Amino acid sequence: MGTPLGDYIRAKRDSIQPESLGLPDRGPRRTPGLRRTDLALRAGISVEYLTRIEQGRDRNPSPAVVNALADALGLDATEREHLRYLTKISGSLCVSHRDRAVAPPNRQVRASVLEMLRLLEPAAAYITNRFGDVLAYTNGFERLMAGSGVLEAAQPNLTRYVFTDPRAHDFFADWDQAADELAFDLWLAPSVESSEQFRRALEADAGAQFARRRDRHVPPPQLPLRLNHPAGEQLRLLRERLELPHADAQQLVVLLPADDTTARAMARLHHRDGGGLRAVS
Incomplete structure (x- = not known):
């Protein structure tokens, strides 16, 4: 059985052209990328x-080996951080983890966090986690999502919406970008087991495009988030994220206009009737 670490190294190796690293062309290869x-x-x-690492037969390479692989693959700072994270979870992931009971992610938003969210009105802001659950949101966020279908479920989840709701392809002008971000975010969940459980459940509904x-x-x-609002507004938004304390395992996300056109469009949306701050149980 492979590991996230081995899968990543193999995928990264396959994406590199040897010529980009100054290596000579050695003729046709059975697979693309770096040998x-x-x-x-x-x-x-x-x-x-290296074969043992890629195939998951060695799950605990030393920090020196991990750094050497990062150098050899030419990883940037963000990719290096991800490589170290995958090394950590690959060392702890085993078959027994898949079979034991998994604690669900924390859905309780603290009262002080809800008060902070209330003070952000009329901004579009919400509390989420690495699974994409929308746990609480402002009236401004509700107006922004109106008509898209994002908040229709009893327990809204952005990841599930993007990968399983056909309306998401129209709502997100850059659907591929949104899908890539949400899929990658699952690797950063606080629990390896709960993340694996969520990924398996979503793959059953979303299929190959998610896998x-x-x-x-x-x-x-x-990149800025571009939305095609059902009201006919074209929106371009910046996202500011605030990580809440580790025990919460949640984020505060605020959506801000990226240009004057979006600011005017959001002002028009804010004048619509709304229900106020909402916490999702």
């Missing part, structure tokens, strides 16, 4: 050891 022998040589490890992104392991760039 395992070339990566092992650049990292200063044996091909057999492909889930295994890509590519940290997506943080």
Whole structure:
């Protein structure tokens, strides 16, 4: 059985053209990308050891080996951080974890956090977690999502909405970007077991388009979010995120206009009737 670490190294190796690293062209290859022998040589490890890591037979490479692989693959700072994270969870992930009872993610939003959210009105802001659950939101966020279907479920979840609701493809002008971000965010969940459980459940409904992104392991760039609002407004939004304390395992996300056109459009949306701050049990 493979591991997230091994899958990522193999996927990253397959995406690299040897010429980009100054390596000579050695003729046709059975698979695209960097040969395992070339990566092992650049990292200063044996091909057999690299094979064991990629296939999940070695789950605990030393920090020196992980850093050497990061250098050999030419990873940037964000990719290096992700590589270290995958090393950590690969070391703890085993078959027994998949079979034991998994504690559900924390859905309780503290009263002081709800008060902070209330003070942000009329801004579009919400509390979420790495699974995409929408746990509480402002009236401004409700107006922003009106007509999209995001908040129709009893327990709204952005990840499930994006991958299973056909309306998401129209609502998110850059659907692929949104899908990549939400799939990658699952790797950052506080519990390896709960994240794995959520991914398996969603894959049953979302199919290959989710599985492909889930295994890509590519940290997506943080670009403005573009929405096609059902009211006919074209919105371009910046997202500011505040990580709440570790015990909460939640984030506060505020959506801000990225340009004057969006600011005027959101002002028009704010004049619509709304219900006020909402916490989802």
